[in-house]
Amino acid sequence: MSDTAILATPKGWPAILLPRPAAAKAGTVAADPADLDAATAAGAFKGLRLAIRDLGAIGTIAVIGAAGLRGRGGAGYPAADKWRAAAGTNAAERIVVANGYGADPATGTDGVLLRRNPFAVIEGLAIAAFAIGAGEAVIAVRAEAVSTIRVLEAALAAATDAGFVGPDAFGPGRSLDVRLETVQGAYLLGEETILLKALEGKRGQPEQRPPHPATKGLRGLPTVVHNVQTLAAIPWIVVNGADAFAKVGAKDCPGTILVQVRGADAAGVAEVPMGTSLRDIVALAAPVAGSPAGGRAVKAILVGGPSGGILPPEALDTPYTFEALRAAGAHIGSGSVIVADERACIVDLARVLTRFCADEACGKTIPCRIGTRRLSEIGDRLAAGTSRAGDLDLLTDLAADIVGSALCDHERLATLPLVSGMRYFRAELDEHIERGSCPAGVCHPIAMAASATH
Ligand SMILES: Cc1cc2nc3c(=O)[nH]c(=O)nc-3n(C[C@H](O)[C@H](O)[C@H](O)COP(=O)(O)O)c2cc1C
Ligand code: SF4
Structure with a gap:
């Protein structure tokens, strides 16, 4: 099964973002996602018409506010608050940017959405633009996402030809210019201020906030x-x-959210209601063996992508919400939920993730640049069996010092793999330090040293 297959979900779970696999099989979903006639027959652009004709800009913002829609990009910030901030400026022009960058290389949720339901994104972009009074909109995707780009180009051309976007889209003299921009770069490019820099053709480093992009973003305009x-x-x-x-x-x-689930027997993307338990989410990856870990015991669940948390099986009842996951030591992040079975080594997992985060730090702020590197070295020492006395205390102090000291949230998120690993799997870390052995036999120098004594 492909990583980007849409996983079957229980009957009764709502489908707001993606067509159901069953509907696709039954032929009630258009074979070509950029087929505008089929999409409008299924209701596409009805929302835009309603917004323009019945709700007006202020009414549209009020509806989104009353719905309680929170951003799915990571922080869970209320969408309507951003819209009000942008609409409340007295700028002559405003912009909406669709962040389709998909920073986590192992998570395909946003690409699946863009390829399967491009008109929903274009229509949402147009409604947001109408509501805040923007005449310009950008869809930003990875330059290497060739099949996504192909679908989006066709969908955008069709929506423009039909007049849903483009000249006079919102009425005479009220146009919406939508363009697709490809950006190429590192993990951090998904962060909004870096993405805006990249769209301006500048070096990709974050900006101090405030001002937030909603009041001063792309080319200095409310975005x-x-x-x-x-x-x-x-x-x-x-x-x-x-x-x-x-x-x-x-x-x-x-609402719902897309998750990238990986278990022993299945991997794919699923649309789940917010608040679904991690247990029900990982169960989506167990269609064959009946267990998400392929008949083996679940040892850990990695939640949030490369800078995610490593949670124990006891956390399986945690609801998938911004606050609950943060309290558990993880975050929604890229939407990735990966099951690690009993063969995994927590030190090894945390080490690899922390190294990735340190390598990807942009270097603009010193606590993140140096702190994540030192954290990564602690992870390396744990795995190599060369830990120094006090390394775990140093880890705790370093993580506390790094958090909140930098320009973007990467510094805080980068501490999560090691901090959550230590919080939930302390005995395993201690075994690496005190006995020089890796219980899972994964950290090779330690495993060899341990076996040489037998
Ligand atoms: C390191 C880092 C990487 C991020 N990568 C992405 C990304 O790939 N896609 C995304 O939509 N948001 C990403 N974000 C969050 C964005 O900065 C921003 O909050 C989001 O695009 C706003 O959208 P929302 O209001 O829909 O949540 C990232 C944030 C950080 C700190
Ligand atoms: S926190 Fe890290 S990634 Fe973010 S600006 Fe500072 S150095 Fe760059």
Whole structure:
């Protein structure tokens, strides 16, 4: 099964962002996702028409606010608050940017959405632009995402030809110029201020906030940046109403979200209601052996991507919400949920993830640049069996010093793999330090040293 296959979900789970696999099989979903006639027959652009004709800009913002839509890009910030901030400026021009960068190389959620349901993203972008008074919109994707780019180009051309975007899209003299921009770079490019720099052709480093992009963004203009999933939910909300959306998912975070699930027997993308337990999410990756770990015991769940948390099986009942995952030591991040079975070594996992985060730090702020490197070295020493006395105390102090000291959230997130690993799997870390052995036999120098004594 491909990593980007859409996983079957239980009957009754709402489908707001993606067509159901069953619907695709039954032929009720167009074979060509850029087929505008088929999409409009299924309701595409109805929300945009309603927003322009019935709600008006202020009414549209009110509906999105009442629905409680929170950004899916990571921080969970209320969408309507960003819109109000941008609309409240007295700038002559405003911009909306769809963040389709998909920073985590192992997570395909945003690409799946863009390829399967491009009109939902374009329509959401247009509604957001109409609501904040923007005449310019950008869809930013990775330059190497060739098949996504192909679908988006066709969908955008069709939507422009039909007049949903482009000249006079919102009425006479009220145009929306939408363009597709490809950006090429590192993990950090998904961070909104870096993405805006890249779109300006500048070096990719974050900016001090405030001012936030909503008031001063691309070319200094008020710019609302949203993840593509956030945008794709907007037409559904306008058509079905704020109350209907507020009833889906978690009370403090309504709606659905796409997750990239990986277990022993299946991997793919699933649309899940916000607040679904991690247990129900990992169960989606168990269609064959009946266990997400392929018949083996679940040892850990990696939640949030490269800078995610490593959670124990006891955390399986944690609801998939911004706050609950943060309290557990992880985050929604890229939407990745990976099951590690009993053969995994927590030190090895944390070491590899921390190294990635240190390598990807842009270097603009010293606590992150140097701190993540020192953290990575602690991980290396743990795995190599060369830990120094006090390394875990140093890890705790370093993580505390790094967090909150930098320009973007990367510094905090980069501490999560080692900090959560130490929080939940302390005995395994201690064994690496005190006995010089790797219980899972993964950290090679230690495993060899241990076996040489027998
Ligand atoms: C290191 C880092 C990487 C990020 N990568 C992405 C990304 O790939 N896609 C994304 O939509 N947001 C990403 N974000 C979050 C964005 O900065 C921004 O908050 C988001 O695009 C806003 O969209 P939302 O309002 O829909 O949440 C990243 C943040 C950080 C700190
Ligand atoms: S926190 Fe890290 S990634 Fe973010 S600006 Fe500072 S050095 Fe760059």
